[in-house]
Amino acid sequence: MDTIISYLDNMFASLPNTRQMRELKDELFNNMEDKYYELKQAGKSENEAIGIVISEFGNIDEIIEEFGLSEIKDEEAKQVLTESEVDNYLHSTRTASKWIGVGAVLCILGSAVLVLIIGLMESGLLKISEEIGVLAGISILLVFVATAVGLFIYGGLKLDKFKHIGSKGNFDLSYQVRERIEDEKRAFQPTFMLTLIIGVVLIILSPVVLFTLLTFGENFAIFSVVIMLILVSIAVYLFVYFGSVYDAYNRLLKTKKANGWTNQDHNEERMNDAVASIIWPLAVIIFLISGFIYHLWHINWIIFPIAALISAMFSGAYAILGRKDK
Structure with a gap:
C-alpha cells in the first residue's frame, strides 16, 4: 500500500490544493485500497495487485475529466483558511x-x-x-x-x-x-x-x-x-x-x-475610492474658499452633506450602468 500512497501523492503533487482536489484524492485512494485488497484476496501477489491498481486508476487526466473538474486543474491554487x-x-x-x-x-x-x-x-x-x-x-x-x-x-x-x-x-x-x-x-x-x-x-x-x-x-x-x-x-x-x-x-x-x-465588483471599489479621493478634498477646498473669501460660514456647512450625496449618487449610478452593460 505504501507504493500506491506514494504514487497517489505524486499524481496530485502538481495539481491545485483545492477542497475539490482533496476530496477527489481521498475518494480515489479509497477505491484503490478496495481494489488492492480485492486482488490480494483473489490470490494476486503484491506486485501484481499494485500494477493492476495503478493501471486502472493511474490516468489522472481521465479521472479529472470524469468528475468534471477539468477547469479546476488549471486554476491557481487556493489557500485553505x-x-x-x-x-x-x-x-x-x-x-x-x-x-x-x-x-x-x-x-x-x-x-x-x-x-x-x-x-x-x-x-x-x-x-x-x-x-x-x-x-x-x-x-x-x-x-x-x-x-x-x-x-x-x-x-x-x-x-x-x-x-x-x-x-x-x-x-x-x-x-x-x-x-x-x-x-x-x-x-x-x-x-x-x-x-x-x-x-x-x-x-x-x-x-x-x-x-x-x-x-x-x-x-x-x-x-x-x-x-x-x-x-x-x-x-x-x-x-x-x-x-x-x-x-x-x-x-x-x-x-x-x-x-x-467579480472584476466588476473590484472595478466598482476602485472607482468609488477614486471618486471619494477627489470629492472630499475638493469639498474642503470649497468650504475654506467660501468662508475666507466670501464669508459664507453661516451656510457653507451644507457643502459636506452635498459631497456625501454626490459620492453616493455616483457610486449607485456606476453600479447600475456597469451591470446593465454586462
Whole structure:
C-alpha cells in the first residue's frame, strides 16, 4: 500500500490544493485500497495487485475529466483558511472599520466645531476677535482631518495583509469553518439591519432637526447646524463599522457570486475610492474658499452633506450602468 500512497501523492503533487482536489484524492485512494485488497484476496501477489491498481486508476487526466473538474486543474491554487486566520481577519476588520469610522466622524465634527466657533462669535457668546476665532476653528478642523487621514491609513494597513481575502478571493474554507461563519453572519444580520435603519433615520431626521430649531429664532441656527452634523456623523459611523463587518462575512462566504468576487465588483471599489479621493478634498477646498473669501460660514456647512450625496449618487449610478452593460 505504501507504493500506491506514494504514487497517489505524486499524481496530485502538481495539481491545485483545492477542497475539490482533496476530496477527489481521498475518494480515489479509497477505491484503490478496495481494489488492492480485492486482488490480494483473489490470490494476486503484491506486485501484481499494485500494477493492476495503478493501471486502472493511474490516468489522472481521465479521472479529472470524469468528475468534471477539468477547469479546476488549471486554476491557481487556493489557500485553505484556518479558523485562526478567519478569526484574525474578522478581528482586523472590526478594528480597522472602527478607526476608519472614527476618522469619518472626525472630518464631520471638525466642520461642526468650526461652524460652532464662528456662530458663537457672531452671537457674542464667544468674546474673541474674528481672526482668532476663524484661525482656531480652521486649526481644529485641520487637526481633525489630519488625525482622520492617519486613522484611514492605519485601518488600510490593518487589512493590507488580507488582500487574498478582501479583494482577490483567492482562498477556500473548510466545511466546519464555513458553517461557523454562516451561523455568525445570521446572528449578526439583525444587528446590521437595525443599525442600517437607525443610520437612515438619522440622515432623514437631521434636516428636520435643523428646520425645527430654526423656527425658534436665528439664535438657534448655529446649534441646529451642529446638531445636524452630529446626527450625520453618528449615521456615517454606523454605516462604516457595521457595514464593513457584514461585508467581511460576505467576502469570506463569497456571497456576491458562487465563484468569488467579480472584476466588476473590484472595478466598482476602485472607482468609488477614486471618486471619494477627489470629492472630499475638493469639498474642503470649497468650504475654506467660501468662508475666507466670501464669508459664507453661516451656510457653507451644507457643502459636506452635498459631497456625501454626490459620492453616493455616483457610486449607485456606476453600479447600475456597469451591470446593465454586462
